[in-house]
Amino acid sequence: MSEPLLSVGDLRTYFHDAETIARAVDGVSFDVTRGEIVAVVGESGSGKSVTALSVLRLIRKPGRIEQGSRIFFEGREILDLSETEMRDIRGNRIAMIFQEPMSALNPVLTVGEQIAEVVRVHTDASRHDAWERAVEMLALTGMSDPRERATAYPHQLSGGMRQRVMIAMALVLKPALLIADEPTTALDVTIQAQILELLQKLQEQLGMAVLLITHDLGVVAEIADRVVVMYGGEVVERATVTELFGAPQHPYTEGLMNAMPRLNQQTERLSTIPGIVPPSTAWPNGCRFRDRCSYAWEKCEMEHPPLYTIDGNHESRCHLAVEPERRESSHEPIAARGQVHR
Amino acid sequence: MASNRGIVGTVISRLVQAIVVVAIVTTLVFVLIHTAPGDPFAGAMDNPNVSEALRARWRAMYGLDQPLLTQYLRYIANVARGDFGWSFSMHRPVLDVLKDALPNTLVLAGTALVLGFAGGIGLALIQATRPGSRTDRTLGAGSMFFYAMPDFWLALMMMLIFAYWIPIFPVAGSVDPIMHEYMTPLAALADRLKHLALPAITLALLSGAAVARYQRAELLRVLPDDYVRTARAKGVSERRIMLVHVLRNALIPTVSLLGLSLPVLFTGAVFIERVFAWPGMGWVILNAVSTRDYPLVTAGVIVAAATVTIGSLLADMLYAVVDPRIRGR
Amino acid sequence: MRSSIRESVAAEPIGGRAHWTRHVIRHAGIAGGVLALIVVVALLAPLISPYDPIAQPDIIGLKNAAPSLIHPFGTDSFSRDVLSRCIYGARVSLSVAALATAIAVILGTLYGAIAGYAGGVIDAVMMRLVDAALAIPRVLLLIAILALWNGLPLWLLIVVLGATGWFGLSRMVRAQVLSLRELDFIAAARAVGATSPRILIRHILPNVVPTIIVAATLGIGHVIILEAGLSYLGLGVQPPSASWGSIIQDGADQVGSAWWISLFPGLLIVTTAIACNALGDALHAAFDPRQITGASTEIDS
Numbered sequence: 027m028s029e030p031l032l033s034v035g036d037l038r039t040y041f042h043d044a045e046t047i048a049r050a051v052d053g054v055s056f057d058v059t060r061g062e063i064v065a066v067v068g069e070s071g072s073g074k075s076v077t078a079l080s081v082l083r084l085i086r087k088p089g090r091i092e093q094g095s096r097i098f099f100e101g102r103e104i105l106d107l108s109e110t111e112m113r114d115i116r117g118n119r120i121a122m123i124f125q126e127p128m129s130a131l132n133p134v135l136t137v138g139e140q141i142a143e144v145v146r147v148h149t150d151a152s153r154h155d156a157w158e159r160a161v162e163m164l165a166l167t168g169m170s171d172p173r174e175r176a177t178a179y180p181h182q183l184s185g186g187m188r189q190r191v192m193i194a195m196a197l198v199l200k201p202a203l204l205i206a207d208e209p210t211t212a213l214d215v216t217i218q219a220q221i222l223e224l225l226q227k228l229q230e231q232l233g234m235a236v237l238l239i240t241h242d243l244g245v246v247a248e249i250a251d252r253v254v255v256m257y258g259g260e261v262v263e264r265a266t267v268t269e270l271f272g273a274p275q276h277p278y279t280e281g282l283m284n285a286m287p288r289l290n291q292q293t294e295r296l297s298t299i300p301g302i303v304p305p306s307t308a309w310p311n312g313c314r315f316r317d318r319c320s321y322a323w324e325k326c327e328m329e330h331p332p333l334y335t336i337d338g339n340h341e342s343r344c345h346l347a348v349e350p351e352r353r354e355s356s357h358e359p360i361a362a363r364g365q366v367h368r
Numbered sequence: 369m370a371s372n373r374g375i376v377g378t379v380i381s382r383l384v385q386a387i388v389v390v391a392i393v394t395t396l397v398f399v400l401i402h403t404a405p406g407d408p409f410a411g412a413m414d415n416p417n418v419s420e421a422l423r424a425r426w427r428a429m430y431g432l433d434q435p436l437l438t439q440y441l442r443y444i445a446n447v448a449r450g451d452f453g454w455s456f457s458m459h460r461p462v463l464d465v466l467k468d469a470l471p472n473t474l475v476l477a478g479t480a481l482v483l484g485f486a487g488g489i490g491l492a493l494i495q496a497t498r499p500g501s502r503t504d505r506t507l508g509a510g511s512m513f514f515y516a517m518p519d520f521w522l523a524l525m526m527m528l529i530f531a532y533w534i535p536i537f538p539v540a541g542s543v544d545p546i547m548h549e550y551m552t553p554l555a556a557l558a559d560r561l562k563h564l565a566l567p568a569i570t571l572a573l574l575s576g577a578a579v580a581r582y583q584r585a586e587l588l589r590v591l592p593d594d595y596v597r598t599a600r601a602k603g604v605s606e607r608r609i610m611l612v613h614v615l616r617n618a619l620i621p622t623v624s625l626l627g628l629s630l631p632v633l634f635t636g637a638v639f640i641e642r643v644f645a646w647p648g649m650g651w652v653i654l655n656a657v658s659t660r661d662y663p664l665v666t667a668g669v670i671v672a673a674a675t676v677t678i679g680s681l682l683a684d685m686l687y688a689v690v691d692p693r694i695r696g697r
Numbered sequence: 698m699r700s701s702i703r704e705s706v707a708a709e710p711i712g713g714r715a716h717w718t719r720h721v722i723r724h725a726g727i728a729g730g731v732l733a734l735i736v737v738v739a740l741l742a743p744l745i746s747p748y749d750p751i752a753q754p755d756i757i758g759l760k761n762a763a764p765s766l767i768h769p770f771g772t773d774s775f776s777r778d779v780l781s782r783c784i785y786g787a788r789v790s791l792s793v794a795a796l797a798t799a800i801a802v803i804l805g806t807l808y809g810a811i812a813g814y815a816g817g818v819i820d821a822v823m824m825r826l827v828d829a830a831l832a833i834p835r836v837l838l839l840i841a842i843l844a845l846w847n848g849l850p851l852w853l854l855i856v857v858l859g860a861t862g863w864f865g866l867s868r869m870v871r872a873q874v875l876s877l878r879e880l881d882f883i884a885a886a887r888a889v890g891a892t893s894p895r896i897l898i899r900h901i902l903p904n905v906v907p908t909i910i911v912a913a914t915l916g917i918g919h920v921i922i923l924e925a926g927l928s929y930l931g932l933g934v935q936p937p938s939a940s941w942g943s944i945i946q947d948g949a950d951q952v953g954s955a956w957w958i959s960l961f962p963g964l965l966i967v968t969t970a971i972a973c974n975a976l977g978d979a980l981h982a983a984f985d986p987r988q989i990t991g992a993s994t995e996i997d998s
Contacts, residue, residue, distance in 0.1 A: 082601055084597065084600055084601060113603045113604075113605060114603065115603070116600070116601055116602060116603035117601065117602035117603035117604075118603055121601070121602075122598075122601040124594065124597070124598060124601075126594060129593065129594040129595065130594045130595055130597070130598045131595055131598065132595040132598075132599070132613055132616075132617070133595070133617065133692070133693060134616045134617055134620070134690075134691065134692055134693075135612075135613075135616070143599075143602065143604065144602045144603070147602065147603055147604055147605075147608075148603060179692045179693070181692075181693050192598075195598075195602065385825075385828075388825070388829075389825075389828055389829045389832050390832070392825075392826070392829035393829055393832055393833055396829070396830075396833070397833070397841070400841065400842065400845075401841065401845060404842075404845030404846055512971060512974065512975070513967065513971065515974065516918065516922075516967050516970035516971040516973075516974055517922075517963075517966075517967050517970070518922045518925050518926055518929075518942075518945075518963065518966055518967075518970075519926070520925075520926050520929050520945070521925070521929075521945060521959070521963035521966065521967075524945070524949060524952050524959050524963070525959075525960070525963065527952060528952050528953065528956050528959075528960075531953075532952070532953040631831075631832075631834045631835075632834075634834045634837070635834045635835065635836035635837065638834075638836055638837065638840070639836075639926055639929070639930075642930065643949075650837075653837065653840065653841075654840065654844075654930070657840060657841060657844035657845065658844060660845070665841060665845075669833065669837055669838070669841060672833075672834060672837055673832045673833045673834070673837075676832055676833075676834060677832045680832075
């Protein structure tokens with residue numbers, strides 16, 4: 027196995043306030059190899075977006091990446107780089123696209139200008155050349171009339187088109203890694219499919235790796251190679267796509283899969299995971315999922331589970347890995363008790 | 369894409385609105401002034417030898433004994449021909465008096481506007497790049513201080529400090545009363561500038577403080593916006609982010625502040641013109657009011673209101689130019 | 698749209714709310730305290746003032762005396778003690794400002810609420826008139842009125858000040874009423890048979906109160922400055938009453954030689970105005986924490 031393109035080790039990103047510390051990302055590790063698509067899955071509050079922003083060191087006060095975290099990219103330790111060196115990497119070797127294309131684009135600049143800006147910031151291309159590359163890129167993302175569209179302002183384009191602009195902006199300098207934070211969540215379902223297809227196509231064409239942040243398992247199943255499931259600021263399961271969907275190990279992953287509505291199911295009510303994500307200012311001791319887990323027992327409260335290796339590359343942060351027989355005795359999670367059932 | 373018909377239509381409708389407003393203002397002012405007690409001939413020419421009969425004759429000559437409506441209609445007809453009447457106190461046509469005074473006020477207000485906005489925006493940029501720091505808080509306290517100040521008092525204090533205690537600038541007037549005619553063109557220009565300095569700086573300090581407060585708030589409001597984060601993710605430098613991305617957006621509402629500043633600048637100019645004896649519109653109107661020079665007061669207030677209205681209109685149009693979201697309508 | 702880091706971190710701001718509230722209270726507290734102090738001084742003027750403000754004990758010897766221990770603010774050209782004049786002047790300046798603002802608030806709220814609620818042609822016409830009124834710089838209008846009707850009694854001055862200061866507020870109130878009018882709970886009230894005036898008073902106006910309070914606070918500061926200016930021109934408060942502006946006027950001609958006469962009342966005006974602005978801003982932030990702007994919501998300019 028060649029050296030991974032990106033190697034995140036024990037990443038901790040905390041938000042400090044006068045009174046409290048929010049441990050949004052609390053010891054996350056994963057690798058991304060060249061050309062592969064790694065999906066980071068979790069719900070709001072899991073820390074997945076903060077993880078993505080940490081890789082690009084876009085975390086601002088009061089948040090900061092704690093000592094002891096490691097982020098290796100193309101053989102260099104990102105956390106040791108100066109701000110200038112970091113700016114070199116952003117938009118150039120690592121690019122990022124965000125969830126809300128309307129608010130993520132500057133409303134008073136044309137989209138062409140915003141794409142050309144990336145080129146001019148990192149290369150000495152002339153205005154004209156940068157513009158040409160912007161138009162080229164728009165064409166590559168499947169935009170019709172790219173030359174005309176480049177002179178438009180964001181508010182004049184549809185949601186799908188804006189996301190194409192964001193993608194063009196991110197990929198114009200052919201970065202080695204694309205971080206996509208919920209790129210399709212804010213879009214219509216039909217547009218979602220188009221954008222996903224586009225991402226896949228470009229990824230193959232440019233041979234780049236993708237770190238895809240999402241809460242949508244459908245998207246994961248569609249394009250990811252490997253999956254990292256996050257909960258409570260930690261990685262709770264790591265596996266290839268087939269392994270994950272074939273045999274999910276962590277109860278949270280199980281819950282997520284059960285919550286996905288499927289066409290061939292004959293259920294009256296969608297199942298949900300009872301309870302809510304605990305606040306990052308006060309992670310519970312022991313396993314952070316235990317209050318919502320159907321299998322939890324005393325050990326789960328006493329011992330914080332490490333990331334057990336199930337088989338090969340499949341890992342799970344759950345004591346069931348060493349006591350699988352407990353799976354038989356499922357019960358109502360603590361969080362579900364006292365809830366009104368209709 | 370942007371529709372040109374939309375812009376032209378908007379401009380025309382705004383222009384019509386502006387005309388309506390000025391018309392209403394004219395009527396209001398006319399009625400107001402002419403229903404006030406006294407008239408130009410009652411006390412202004414305070415010569416007891418002037419008999420009542422003579423006064424009555426003067427009144428008839430100027431049509432001041434006619435009913436209000438008649439006077440009003442005659443006035444409108446005259447104004448349409450560009451005739452604003454005769455100024456009793458200045459012994460010249462009103463139009464001439466205004467033609468001399470208005471440019472003076474425009475120079476003063478214009479200079480103060482430019483200085484104030486440039487200074488205010490610059491100050492806001494400095495503050496917004498280091499929010500919460502001691503620089504920010506000091507500058508913020510400073511602008512709050514100037515913002516709460518009566519203009520005439522600041523003018524008096526500026527005069528005290530910079531014309532009396534530290535005599536850098538002349539005390540009053542727009543030109544040196546004695547020497548100006550004999551100066552070379554360059555020296556004459558310098559003379560004018562020296563006289564302009566204190567009044568303009570005073571006005572600029574006041575409007576600049578308001579601009580700084582407003583612009584700082586706008587800059588800070590825009591800073592956490594998502595597209596700023598996108599720009600960072602593209603590797604854009606903080607400086608470029610502030611100047612190109614943030615400022616461009618934060619400047620838009622400030623442009624509308626331009627329109628709102630015009631009345632304020634005008635009224636500020638009134639007091640400052642009085643303190644520094646600057647011969648502008650405010651000074652003229654004040655004198656006219658105390659001498660009951662009806663035509664001059666009427667015309668003065670109307671022209672002032674018209675200038676302010678046109679200025680607001682221009683500011684609104686500027687707003688449309690600056691914000692592409694409005695343009696494409 | 699804000700960056701959603703916070704959302705992914707926690708549901709509530711991390712200690713944010715408590716911290717911010719303390720901040721607001723502290724600022725509002727200082728400003729309010731200063732204002733309260735000035736008001737108290739004004740109320741207790743006869744007890745606190747070292748001298749009689751209109752007494753002219755020694756026109757020859759004490760004329761234009763510089764500040765000293767016996768006369769902390771100096772004396773004016775009639776040998777009157779400036780400090781005492783300022784203390785009594787506080788009464789005039791504050792009461793004029795407060796009453797005029799009250800009038801402006803009442804007029805502006807009623808006008809704006811009716812225009813906003815009625816809508817349609819009535820609203821359009823009403824607002825056009827307001828636009829026209831706003832086009833005339835307020836100071837010019839006041840100068841014209843006060844100079845042409847010379848020597849107005851104090852109460853009439855207050856009325857005139859109030860009557861020229863409600864236009865901006867009416868616009869703000871109208872805007873708020875317009876948006877409130879479309880809310881569901883209004884439709885519900887109407888469905889239950891409530892009449893328009895009742896809806897206006899019981900349902901809409903209470904929601905407009907924060908705006909009014911902020912505008913009133915800022916407005917008082919504004920009117921103090923305005924009245925001072927008019928008194929400086931000799932058009933505002935007439936002798937024997939004296940507001941801070943009148944005192945400045947006394948010293949304006951001799952500002953080079955007897956600077957203390959104009960300086961101290963001015964400082965008092967600035968202090969009061971700053972306190973009003975700070976209090977108004979703090980209240981504004983208190984009522985709408987997301988909108989911590991530097992722009993003021995003044996009654997009129």
